[in-house]
Amino acid sequence: MKIVKPFILAALLSLSALTAARPAAAQVDDLRNEAGYLDLDGIAGWFEEEPWLEVNIRGALLRLVTEASRSEDPELTSILENLKAIEVRGYPLTPAQFEDVGRRTGVLAKELEAQGWETVVRVREEDQRVNVYMKVRDDVIAGLVVMVLEPDDEEGAVFVNIVGDINPEQIGRIGRALDIDPLSNGF
Amino acid sequence: MDDRLEAYVDGELPAAESERLEAIVAQDAVAARKLELARRVRDELAAAERPSCPPGVTRAVLALARAEAAGRKAERDRAIGRPAAMRRPDAPAARPARLRALWNGRSRSAGRRNVRTVWTEVLRPSLATAALVALVVAAALIGRVPPTPPRDPPATAEATPAEVRQALAEARWALAYVSDIGRRTGRSIRQEVLEERVAAPVQRAVGTALDAASDS
Numbered sequence: 001m002k003i004v005k006p007f008i009l010a011a012l013l014s015l016s017a018l019t020a021a022r023p024a025a026a027q028v029d030d031l032r033n034e035a036g037y038l039d040l041d042g043i044a045g046w047f048e049e050e051p052w053l054e055v056n057i058r059g060a061l062l063r064l065v066t067e068a069s070r071s072e073d074p075e076l077t078s079i080l081e082n083l084k085a086i087e088v089r090g091y092p093l094t095p096a097q098f099e100d101v102g103r104r105t106g107v108l109a110k111e112l113e114a115q116g117w118e119t120v121v122r123v124r125e126e127d128q129r130v131n132v133y134m135k136v137r138d139d140v141i142a143g144l145v146v147m148v149l150e151p152d153d154e155e156g157a158v159f160v161n162i163v164g165d166i167n168p169e170q171i172g173r174i175g176r177a178l179d180i181d182p183l184s185n186g187f
Numbered sequence: 188m189d190d191r192l193e194a195y196v197d198g199e200l201p202a203a204e205s206e207r208l209e210a211i212v213a214q215d216a217v218a219a220r221k222l223e224l225a226r227r228v229r230d231e232l233a234a235a236e237r238p239s240c241p242p243g244v245t246r247a248v249l250a251l252a253r254a255e256a257a258g259r260k261a262e263r264d265r266a267i268g269r270p271a272a273m274r275r276p277d278a279p280a281a282r283p284a285r286l287r288a289l290w291n292g293r294s295r296s297a298g299r300r301n302v303r304t305v306w307t308e309v310l311r312p313s314l315a316t317a318a319l320v321a322l323v324v325a326a327a328l329i330g331r332v333p334p335t336p337p338r339d340p341p342a343t344a345e346a347t348p349a350e351v352r353q354a355l356a357e358a359r360w361a362l363a364y365v366s367d368i369g370r371r372t373g374r375s376i377r378q379e380v381l382e383e384r385v386a387a388p389v390q391r392a393v394g395t396a397l398d399a400a401s402d403s
Contacts, residue, residue: 055357061346065354076359086361121372124197130372146365160361171366 031058031085036135036143036163038112040089043159046104047097052156053090058163062086075173083164093149093156101157102129105147109133112145127151134166141166189387192218192225217394224387 031037044051057065066080093101112133113119121132128150135143146160194200195208212218346354 055354055361057354057358061351061354062358064346064351065358068351068355069358073359076362079362080358086358088357088361088364121369123372124193124199126197130368132368132372144365146368148368158364160365162361162365168369171362172369 031163034084034143034163035137036141036161036166037085038087038143038145038161040087040159040161043089043091043108046101047091047157049092051089051091053088053158055086055088058085058087075170079167079170082167083162085161085163087161087163089159090155091157093151093153095151098127098149098151102149105129105131105149108147117143117145141168189221189225192222196222196225196229217398220394 032039062080062083062085066077069076069080109119109122109131117133117135119131120134121130123130129148131145131147133145134141142163142165144160144162144166146158148155148158150156191200191204191208195205200208212222
């Protein structure tokens with residue numbers, strides 16, 4: 001019995017070590033297998049400055065956020081419950097960087113299209129580029145990528161990747177709740 | 188071709204490529220019609236009224252997010268010395284405070300004493316044996332012996348209520364931002380969809396019919 005007990009404990013500790021602990025790197029690996037995931041880290045090389053906004057909500061943190069929203073915003077909860085990650089990068093963007101970053105964005109857009117992402121929005125204006133892509137899997141939106149370039153604007157360059165089952169109408173309602181108009185035509 | 192036409196009418200095509208395209212258009216009636224269509228679409232888009240977000244809404248949301256992010260950064264700086272919001276996704280997560288106390292250099296001597304105390308007084312020999320066996324089993328299962336104590340604890344161990352609140356604000360902001368972009372570009376979406384899915388196919392069909400008629 002004195003010999004068996006340590007091995008039982010050992011088995012429990014081993015199982016807990018292998019299953020309970022989910023390091024950040026493992027969470028990223030999980031995300032890479034998601035159809036709607038785009039690794040935004042590669043974008044960092046396009047800019048000399050650090051991002052002014054970097055959001056990585058995934059894994060355990062996303063579950064905590066979902067639970068935290070339950071009491072105050074059920075609509076938001078119902079969105080978050082179906083998501084795997086929300087990733088955002090925001091960088092300052094000068095007019096001098098606009099063309100170069102716009103070109104790189106165009107290359108990335110073509111890569112996304114080659115990987116089966118569908119173009120939802122493509123706006124090319126003198127002082128603005130907007131690209132929105134979505135990945136559809138089994139008739140469900142599995143991911144959304146938003147790329148916005150507005151030089152000298154407060155936002156600058158913003159890249160958003162939402163991973164998971166996305167309901168555009170719900171997202172529109174969240175926008176309305178913040179006095180931002182909803183997606184009138186849906187994605 | 189369509190992309191190059193679009194870039195051409197926007198004045199974004201390099202000079203050499205513009206010349207090549209102009210040469211093609213001069214000899215290709217279909218390309219010329221496409222160019223004319225692209226110009227019309229550009230003109231209509233430029234003339235179209237663009238409903239905009241109520242003044243200040245987007246900036247107010249951004250300002251709020253930044254202010255909260257700044258507050259969160261200061262809070263994290265105090266708590267763990269590095270803000271998670273600015274941490275790279277693959278960067279190691281912060282160690283829980285109780286582990287930092289044992290591992291950081293500041294408590295090297297005290298930490299050594301603490302470790303010895305914990306080892307002799309808290310851990311029983313059977314548990315120590317179990318832990319050792321567990322490490323060996325785990326190492327065998329993952330194919331290598333862990334060289335150092337784990338650097339990436341579960342995210343639940345590091346997220347404070349303030350961090351969760353901040354993450355909630357960021358999630359709400361990100362979703363609202365996506366919604367706002369959708370609304371701001373809604374008109375352009377309709378224009379592009381009309382151009383790509385209605386005007387362009389009709390144009391192609393008419394062009395094909397005209398070509399066929401001219402061939403016969």
